[in-house]
Amino acid sequence: MTEQITFAALSVILVGSALAVVLSKNLFHAVLWLALALTGTAGIFLLLDAEFLAAVQLLLYAGGIITIVVFAIVVTERLIGERLTQTNMRMGGAALVSVVFLGFIASVLGKHALPASRPEMPGDLTRVIGEAVLTRYVLPFELLAVLMLAGMLGAIYFARPED
Amino acid sequence: MGLQPYLLLSAVVFSIGLFGVMTRRNTIGILLGIELMMNAVNINLVAFSRYTAVVSGMIFTVFTICITVTEAALGLAIVILLFRVRRTVMADHLDLLKG
Numbered sequence: 001m002t003e004q005i006t007f008a009a010l011s012v013i014l015v016g017s018a019l020a021v022v023l024s025k026n027l028f029h030a031v032l033w034l035a036l037a038l039t040g041t042a043g044i045f046l047l048l049d050a051e052f053l054a055a056v057q058l059l060l061y062a063g064g065i066i067t068i069v070v071f072a073i074v075v076t077e078r079l080i081g082e083r084l085t086q087t088n089m090r091m092g093g094a095a096l097v098s099v100v101f102l103g104f105i106a107s108v109l110g111k112h113a114l115p116a117s118r119p120e121m122p123g124d125l126t127r128v129i130g131e132a133v134l135t136r137y138v139l140p141f142e143l144l145a146v147l148m149l150a151g152m153l154g155a156i157y158f159a160r161p162e163d
Numbered sequence: 164m165g166l167q168p169y170l171l172l173s174a175v176v177f178s179i180g181l182f183g184v185m186t187r188r189n190t191i192g193i194l195l196g197i198e199l200m201m202n203a204v205n206i207n208l209v210a211f212s213r214y215t216a217v218v219s220g221m222i223f224t225v226f227t228i229c230i231t232v233t234e235a236a237l238g239l240a241i242v243i244l245l246f247r248v249r250r251t252v253m254a255d256h257l258d259l260l261k262g
Contacts, residue, residue, distance in 0.1 A: 027189055
């Protein structure tokens with residue numbers, strides 16, 4: 001019973017803040033709403049017994065991405081003076097496409113039998129994830145490290161001061 | 164509680180992100196929509212992983228989160244570079260390749 005109530009509350013937070021992200025007129029407010037949406041997702045992860053992923057979500061997403069986006073907005077946005085409109089003229093068409101897409105997914109979900117209860121997980125999840133990452137998935141893990149290093153160097157190269 | 168509510172929630176969040184990607188004019192706003200969509204995908208992966216007791220889904224989520232962060236950092240670096248060259252980040256003003 002408590003699971004249903006928590007899920008309902010988190011869903012309201014998540015959907016409400018996601019709507020605010022796409023509809024808010026001020027881009028700065030949109031980023032703050034995105035922070036709430038990402039925190040709500042961390043709550044959903046906790047509800048699914050994935051404590052480690054909730055922590056990663058908060059650290060990388062809600063911590064990292066929000067900070068970078070705020071910096072990018074401060075650098076590129078005209079915060080004083082006249083404001084440009086933030087949305088284009090295709091609201092109706094975009095809403096139609098999104099609703100049709102959602103209806104399609106919902107109809108697929110309705111057609112298939114999905115598991116109704118959770119099986120027992122194999123022991124402590126954080127430990128299991130750590131062991132799998134350093135044994136079976138060690139190659140993708142190292143490639144990920146190379147990717148992040150390359151991405152970081154690329155971002156620094158792009159944003160270097162003009163000479 | 165079954166798997167279905169989680170999948171439905173993630174589909175709703177994904178659609179909202181899609182709407183944002185299609186309606187925002189600002190490049191950073193489009194990136195925010197993409198973040199929402201990625202987030203919905205992560206919810207899907209974790210929910211399936213939990214309800215089938217296969218840990219691979221959660222490990223994939225660790226990977227997708229890291230790749231998304233790299234993508235966001237690079238995307239915003241490109242946005243800053245674009246702003247330096249064109250003095251605008253509105254997607255409909257960036258029509259340099261238009262014939």
